[in-house]
Amino acid sequence: MMLTTNNRLQQAEEALQKAKEKLNERYRLGYHIVAPANWINDPNGLVQFKGEYHVFYQHHPYDENWGPMHWGHAKSKDLVHWEHLPVALAPGDACDKDGCFSGSAVDNDGELTLIYTGHHYTDKEKDLFTQNQNIAVSQDGVTFEKAEENPVIAEPPADSAHHFRDPKVWKHGDSWYMILGNATKDEVGRVILYRSADLRKWEYIGVLAQSEGTLGYMWECPDFFELDGKHVLLISPQGLEAEGDLYNNRFQTGYLIGEYDYETNKFSHGEFIEMDNGHDFYAVQTLKDDKGRRIAIGWMDMWESNMPTKEDGWCGALTLPRELTLDKRNKVLMNPVDELTLLRETEHKVFANQSISGNYLAKTNQDLIELKVEFDLTKTTAQAVGFKIRGLDQEETVLRYQVKDQKLVLDCTKHGKKEDGIRRTALEAGDRLSLRVFIDRSSVEIFANEGQATMTSRIYPQHERLGIELFAEDGDAQVSEFTYWSLKDIWK
Known part of the structure; x- marks a missing residue:
């Protein structure tokens, strides 16, 4: 019997309740966003909606290891005191058969819209897959319905590899824009750009930025925004070799900064700068809040690292919210948001x-x-x-x-x-x-x-x-x- 979306969401909630009862608390974080139990990775859909901050995250509610991705969900009035909400998205529909992968959220005139990647295995053993882009909408910010039009982007551009994920959407003028993490057929990381009038029909504009061969085989989790008069592209490149003290983790997160022209889609930027030099920082996403601040949250773990909390029935956490600013040298600075006091x-x-x-x-x-x-x-x-x-x-x-x-x-x-x-x-x-x-x-x-x-x-x-x-x-x-x-x- 095919389960309906609501059945799958309910099953996920029941699995989490059971898993919560068996948690070992020794490493449980006291003031960071964690799932009620089991696995989480990338932050998704950072948004302010009806006066509250919402953070979604990649989540496997059935296991402490990575698996078919759901969207977990938490909200807060002050970026400090968080509460868990029901799982927002469960995979298994025609548009997202094997996973609801990372994406973003926008407030579309009082309708909270999630934009996410549908993952589809063609050969799971060999990790062969296709990816598409979908939307789900909510009036109350808690329960979401996947759009009938899904997938809103069915396949990547013709010159693209099958890596085609992590949509970040924002509005500029009267148009919605979407960037996606992508790779060319010969494994060069890049970010590509689409435009839409209604979040449903998308037109491919072209490449926003691309590696010149030194910045990895795939760029994950892109984000693009204006900060103090400059344009900043956040990316998480895969496949960078370590260089002395730089790029020492399995994968990196950093930024390119420069000038952008919407008319010509030309982004002139400087070199890639790593954002955080610890062990556990990846897949950062941002929102602009109603105070005008650009706030970033990352995944506070790293692929292929030692994760002892798996023995305790949970795994993964998000960083504290950090305000991004630019210094006089156009370096992006991250500092804890004021509310953390x-x-x-x-x-x-x-x-x-x-x-x-x-x-x-x-x-x-x-x-x-x-x-x-x-x-x-x-x-x-x-x-x-x-x-x-x-x-x-x-x-x-x-x-x-x-x-x-x-x-x-x-x-x-x-x-x-x-x-x-x-x-x-x-x-x-x-x-x-x-x-x-x-x-x-x-x-x-x-x-x-x-x-x-x-x-x-x-x-x-x-x-x-x-x-x-x-x-x-x-x-x-x-x-x-x-x-x-x-x-x-x-x-x-």
């Missing part, structure tokens, strides 16, 4: 304007912490400064700034990343090193010098926390501020 419960001012040599431990067994540390480098003689998230039995995550080399080094080797546990990134800190850090039960997000560098990684402590330790190596360090806050668990 709502998470703060108790403030602990450890000290200010104090010199340290060696180390200083602020004892706390708190799991959920926001940390603010500032070093005055003009009065620092140490070769390296930084902090450690200390645990019992010598467990630790270390962030070290090498003053002379101007390099930030994150070492999670002793917190569950035995292999490939170190990430590095350049940071010209100048006179001061300012660190804002969000620590959850199994994650750390580091924002250095107001977003000049960010590093996001999952960590997997086996033991209780001991505290936060500041250190100075081979000399003294002047600490302007050392403050931390205990944070709320929004899911409890």
Whole structure:
């Protein structure tokens, strides 16, 4: 018997309820978007609708491993306190037989419209497939109906490989525009552009941007928007080789920035810049909210990485929401949205304007912490400064700034990343090193010098926390501020 869409959605909900009862909570995140149970990956459909923020995500409600993709769903009034909503999309219709893959969402005059990729295996064993683009609509922002017109784009352009996914849609003037992650037949990553008057009939415009042979075989999860007068194209290229401290993860996320002309579809841009230099940051998507902010959320995991939470009945999480801005050099900066101060419960001012040599431990067994540390480098003689998230039995995550080399080094080797546990990134800190850090039960997000560098990684402590330790190596360090806050668990 063929299940109806509603049957499939109901089954997914029932499976999640059962899986929730068996969860092990040891690594469960306290203030990040996670599914009620089982697997999630890419954020999808970031949108503001009727005054609330909606985030959808790639979700497998039946297993802690990746599988036939559904769309999970959460919403919030303030980007901080999230609530789970029922699964929004389930695959299995003619337009999306084997998966409702990534996409985006728009508010079309009070109708919430999801635009997503339908996945269809032609030979699952050999990973051969076709992909098309579909829409689903909702009046209430909770229950969605797939459009009768699906697929709204049935197949990719003639010069294209079968990789044809992750639609991002926005409105400019009277027209809707859609970009898609794509590859040419000879495996060159690119982003292609379509235009529509009604979200149903789409006209192919052409290539928005394409690799010159150095930027991977496929560009996933594109996003395109204006930021402070420039146009930014976010992409997640697959197939980049590591170059020193760059591109050390399985796949990357970064941006091209430049000038764009809608009349000619010409995007003149600079080189690819990686957005985050930690271990676990991919498939970022953005929305522009009613305050005019460009807000980004990424998947806080990485393909083919060690994921110990699978043993606990869940896997995958999304990053904190980050506001994107441009600095004077046209670098995209990411910083935590202002609302995240709502998470703060108790403030602990450890000290200010104090010199340290060696180390200083602020004892706390708190799991959920926001940390603010500032070093005055003009009065620092140490070769390296930084902090450690200390645990019992010598467990630790270390962030070290090498003053002379101007390099930030994150070492999670002793917190569950035995292999490939170190990430590095350049940071010209100048006179001061300012660190804002969000620590959850199994994650750390580091924002250095107001977003000049960010590093996001999952960590997997086996033991209780001991505290936060500041250190100075081979000399003294002047600490302007050392403050931390205990944070709320929004899911409890």
